[in-house]
Amino acid sequence: MDLKQVEKKWQKIWADTGLYKFHRDRVDKKCYVLEMFSYPSGAKLHAGHWYNYGPADSYARFKRMQGYEVFQPMGFDAFGLPAENYAIKTGIHPQDSTMKNIATMEEQLKKIGAMYDWDYEVYTCVPEYYKWTQWLFLQLYKHGLAYRKEAPVNWCPSCNTVLANEQVVQGECERCGTTVVRKNLTQWFFKITDYAEELLAGLDKLDWPEKTKLMQKHWIGKSYGGDIEFAVKGREEKFRVFTTRADTTFGVTYVVLAPENPLVDVITTPECRAAVEEYKLNASKVTEIDRLASNREKTGVMTGAYAINPVNGREVPILVADYVLASYGTGAVMGVAAHDERDFVFAKKLGLPIERVVKSADGSPDELPYTDYGVMVNSGEFDGMTSEEGKIAVIKKLEAEGKGALKTNYRLRDWLVSRQRYWGAPIPMIHCEHCGVVPVPEEDLPVRLPYNVEFKPDGVSPLAKSEEFMNVKCPVCGRPARRDPDTLDTFVCSSWYYLRYPDNRNDKAAFDREWIDKMLPVDKYIGGAEHACMHLLYARFFTKALRDMGYLDFDEPFLSLVHQGTILGSDGNKMSKSRGNVVSPDDSIAQYGADVFRVYLMFGFSYVEGGPWNDNGLESIGRFFDRVERVVKKCYGMNFEKRAPEKAEKELNYVRNTTIKSVSADIETFSFNTALARIMEFVNAIYAYDAAVQNKSTLFNDCVKDLVLLLAPFAPHFAEELWEMLGQTYSVFDQRYPVADEKALVRDEVELAVQVNSKLRARITVAQDAAKEDIEKAALEAVAAQLGGGAYKKIIIVPGRLVNIIA
RNA sequence: GCAGUCGUGGCGAAAUUGGCAGACGCGUCGGAUUUAGGUUCCGAUGGGAGACCGUAUGGGUUCGAGUCCCUUCGACUGCACCA
Numbered sequence: 006m007d008l009k010q011v012e013k014k015w016q017k018i019w020a021d022t023g024l025y026k027f028h029r030d031r032v033d034k035k036c037y038v039l040e041m042f043s044y045p046s047g048a049k050l051h052a053g054h055w056y057n058y059g060p061a062d063s064y065a066r067f068k069r070m071q072g073y074e075v076f077q078p079m080g081f082d083a084f085g086l087p088a089e090n091y092a093i094k095t096g097i098h099p100q101d102s103t104m105k106n107i108a109t110m111e112e113q114l115k116k117i118g119a120m121y122d123w124d125y126e127v128y129t130c131v132p133e134y135y136k137w138t139q140w141l142f143l144q145l146y147k148h149g150l151a152y153r154k155e156a157p158v159n160w161c162p163s164c165n166t167v168l169a170n171e172q173v174v175q176g177e178c179e180r181c182g183t184t185v186v187r188k189n190l191t192q193w194f195f196k197i198t199d200y201a202e203e204l205l206a207g208l209d210k211l212d213w214p215e216k217t218k219l220m221q222k223h224w225i226g227k228s229y230g231g232d233i234e235f236a237v238k239g240r241e242e243k244f245r246v247f248t249t250r251a252d253t254t255f256g257v258t259y260v261v262l263a264p265e266n267p268l269v270d271v272i273t274t275p276e277c278r279a280a281v282e283e284y285k286l287n288a289s290k291v292t293e294i295d296r297l298a299s300n301r302e303k304t305g306v307m308t309g310a311y312a313i314n315p316v317n318g319r320e321v322p323i324l325v326a327d328y329v330l331a332s333y334g335t336g337a338v339m340g341v342a343a344h345d346e347r348d349f350v351f352a353k354k355l356g357l358p359i360e361r362v363v364k365s366a367d368g369s370p371d372e373l374p375y376t377d378y379g380v381m382v383n384s385g386e387f388d389g390m391t392s393e394e395g396k397i398a399v400i401k402k403l404e405a406e407g408k409g410a411l412k413t414n415y416r417l418r419d420w421l422v423s424r425q426r427y428w429g430a431p432i433p434m435i436h437c438e439h440c441g442v443v444p445v446p447e448e449d450l451p452v453r454l455p456y457n458v459e460f461k462p463d464g465v466s467p468l469a470k471s472e473e474f475m476n477v478k479c480p481v482c483g484r485p486a487r488r489d490p491d492t493l494d495t496f497v498c499s500s501w502y503y504l505r506y507p508d509n510r511n512d513k514a515a516f517d518r519e520w521i522d523k524m525l526p527v528d529k530y531i532g533g534a535e536h537a538c539m540h541l542l543y544a545r546f547f548t549k550a551l552r553d554m555g556y557l558d559f560d561e562p563f564l565s566l567v568h569q570g571t572i573l574g575s576d577g578n579k580m581s582k583s584r585g586n587v588v589s590p591d592d593s594i595a596q597y598g599a600d601v602f603r604v605y606l607m608f609g610f611s612y613v614e615g616g617p618w619n620d621n622g623l624e625s626i627g628r629f630f631d632r633v634e635r636v637v638k639k640c641y642g643m644n645f646e647k648r649a650p651e652k653a654e655k656e657l658n659y660v661r662n663t664t665i666k667s668v669s670a671d672i673e674t675f676s677f678n679t680a681l682a683r684i685m686e687f688v689n690a691i692y693a694y695d696a697a698v699q700n701k702s703t704l705f706n707d708c709v710k711d712l713v714l715l716l717a718p719f720a721p722h723f724a725e726e727l728w729e730m731l732g733q734t735y736s737v738f739d740q741r742y743p744v745a746d747e748k749a750l751v752r753d754e755v756e757l758a759v760q761v762n763s764k765l766r767a768r769i770t771v772a773q774d775a776a777k778e779d780i781e782k783a784a785l786e787a788v789a790a791q792l793g794g795g796a797y798k799k800i801i802i803v804p805g806r807l808v809n810i811i812a
Numbered sequence: 813g814c815a816g817u818c819g820u821g822g823c824g825a826a827a828u829u830g831g832c833a834g835a836c837g838c839g840u841c842g843g844a845u846u847u848a849g850g851u852u853c854c855g856a857u858g859g860g861a862g863a864c865c866g867u868a869u870g871g872g873u874u875c876g877a878g879u880c881c882c883u884u885c886g887a888c889u890g891c892a893c894c895a
Contacts, residue, residue: 215816216816216817216889216890219815219816220815220816220890220891223815223816223890223891224890224891226894228894228895230895246895247894247895248895249894249895250895261895303893327893328893328895329893329895330893330894330895333894333895334894334895335895337895338894338895339895340895341895345895346893347893347895348895350893351893414894414895416894534889534890535889535890537890538890538891608824608825608836608837609824609825609837609838610824610825611824611825611826614818614825616824616825617824619823619824619838621838621839622824622837622838624838625837625838626837628851629837631851631852632852635852667828678824678825678826678836678837679825679826679827679835679836681836681837682825682826682835682836682837683835683836684836685836685837686835686836689836692853696853696854756832757832758831758832759832760831760832760875760876762875762876763831763875763876765832768832798875799875800875801831801875801876803831803876806828806831806832807831807832807876809831809875809876810875811875
């Protein structure tokens with residue numbers, strides 16, 4: 006059959022009959038299947054998109070055939086850096102290129118033949134959407150979850166522009182090669198850290214890949230310890246360090262501040278100032294990634310100031326070193342050279358003292374640095390305590406003296422959402438000389454992104470150059486004021502799109518609470534593992550924050566998550582233009598059709614693994630389709646006998662039902678490759694029956710019908726055509742997926758392997774319900790020769806599998 | 813550097829979760845159909861002549877290990893001196 010014609014035909018009929026329209030009145034049966042939406046970059050839909058969307062759609066179709074009201078929307082994550090860079094290069098406006106790309110990708114997406122209900126489509130870059138992104142920002146602001154603070158950005162002094170991390174290559178600007186420095190700007194943050202504990206605790210309940218949960222767990226990075234307060238000698242100032250090893254506090258021989266720590270400027274002595282300033286300048290030139298490279302040589306300088314260790318009153322030097330980060334803990338660390346790997350290296354390098362205060366508990370000799378737990382020594386009243394006891398006891402004592410506190414620390418940082426970019430949602434805030442920072446009133450939303458803006462980089466946010474945009478009346482006092490010139494991180498747009506889909510036309514609210522409480526959470530979310538920590542964590546945060554603000558009533562957005570693997574080029578490398586190994590789906594589809602392409606992707610790879618592309622796999626799927634088509638054609642119009650040979654009937658019916666059972670189970674776990682293998686076996690069994698039995702009964706017809714139904718989610722156009730060929734009524738997707746007849750799954754006889762001393766020696770066939778004694782007897786008979794005298798120590802029987810005789 | 817995942821025929825991969833390793837497919841070989849090639853249908857296909865040997869490596873637990881534990885090697889992904 007001409008698959009391309011068939012695909013066109015059914016895509017039209019599906020659209021004309023509205024087959025995939027979501028029925029809102031059946032919401033109690035809803036199944037929300039969501040694939041991560043596309044980013045419409047210059048490129049077209051690639052093999053990776055297909056690998057995400059094709060199998061996911063097969064899952065959705067399976068759910069539909071099980072009677073669920075499937076909601077499977079599609080949309081575009083349309084704001085972002087690539088469109089803007091493309092514009093800087095070509096002069097084509099981001100809005101124009103983006104809308105054009107979207108149109109192309111929509112066409113391509115329609116060719117997949119997926120069940121998307123396009124009525125619910127969403128673009129994040131249109132005012133109808135970003136109005137509500139801005140509204141969400143305002144709600145977070147009103148609830149104290151959005152705030153401003155200074156934070157460093159990557160700054161190219163030559164281009165006069167802020168760079169994204171990916172635009173910094175080995176510390177240099179990717180465009181001009183100038184060394185990138187860090188520069189502080191006042192920017193907006195979302196207080197995701199308020200939810201650190203809940204984000205961590207909620208992971209347990211989720212049906213997500215374990216490794217993804219583990220990655221989020223590490224990202225949140227909870228650790229138990231305490232703050233310890235050090236006074237600066239001869240000054241008023243005090244500062245705290247966070248430590249998980251307070252049992253080593255007596256071994257502190259120095260303390261280190263991060264170069265960005267504001268205290269540095271305050272305490273540095275005049276003699277040391279020049280060196281410290283130079284050190285700070287150099288540190289600002291090193292990107293965070295380079296600065297944190299583990300094999301990098303440790304550096305640091307003295308501030309000239311001294312700190313007083315609160316446990317023993319000892320004076321220790323205060324240094325500045327870039328291995329201490331301002332963003333983690335308190336931006337200050339106590340140096341315990343004897344019991345910390347990094348401190349040890351640092352102390353050696355700078356000639357600082359090293360003093361042991363912990364030794365191994367069993368008294369066995371150990372070398373420094375000794376980083377394990379042990380027993381405290383040289384620690385005054387704490388001598389003899391174990392590290393476990395000591396790290397609590399030391400903090401508790403300090404706490405009583407007001408010089409410390411037990412503390413749980415999180416690695417997670419607040420989410421920086423300001424971008425000094427054009428192509429994003431404007432931040433809906435106004436800066437008034439008299440009233441300060443004022444939110445845009447909700448009735449004034451959206452704050453529209455102006456079209457005519459000079460977005461080429463020249464030192465300020467592109468929007469800052471648009472007087473028309475910037476000038477606004479202060480909503481509080483009415484006097485002239487300025488808008489915030491920054492736009493929102495695109496992750497903000499994608500943190501709530503799944504909430505907008507079900508209610509995408511709502512112009513009164515971001516979404517109707519009652520409705521989305523019925524439609525959400527998402528039942529199955531499918532997308533790449535690269536989003537494990539950012540997108541998936543941000544979306545969870547948004548859901549929880551919206552719940553607490555009273556806009557919805559569930560805790561988690563995505564109950565169940567699957568990551569598809571990556572399809573590599575046929576050379577085993579990641580597909581990339583520079584390698585020239587990119588596989589274009591369009592060519593394959595033009596040749597074989599969308600269904601063959603989709604089935605190839607599902608059969609040839611383990612879904613979560615992916616793997617290298619292989620050209621000749623497509624052809625074999627085409628042949629499989631032909632094989633199915635032939636048996637369907639043969640079946641239609643055939644005259645059936647009432648009875649056929651019982652044995653052949655029983656065998657075929659057995660295969661039929663085991664196929665149904667395992668295919669259903671496999672789709673549920675996204676094991677598409679094995680599901681298709683079972684279907685192929687079923688086809689083989691139908692052929693075997695056909696060859697062996699002259700006068701076929703209606704079982705043959707039933708099996709062929711089941712075959713088409715089983716195949717339908719995988720090859721939707723093809724199956725719809727076959728269903729019609731069988732004289733059945735439209736549509737195959739309104740049929741129920743076959744359900745196995747449990748009675749047919751029981752076989753009269755089973756084959757068991759017989760082992761002697763765990764080595765396979767024979768096979769026996771016994772009745773399904775054979776008694777233990779009978780099995781033993783049959784097994785012993787079968788291996789009588791090997792056993793010789795017949796003596797044995799014991800027999801192990803694994804029901805339905807094997808018998809192992811230990812001689 | 814740390815963490816996670818993984819390593820199975822010529823190739824893509826399976827393996828009921830500790831129970832007959834290699835399902836299914838590709839490729840290859842053979843047979844049938846065909847004037848022939850292709851298509852189609854049927855069969856064989858881990859290695860070895862064999863007893864046997866085989867799931868990266870070396871050990872361990874077990875009646876039994878691809879699966880669990882430890883060692884080493886390699887690949888991929890993530891994180892980045894996390895105090």
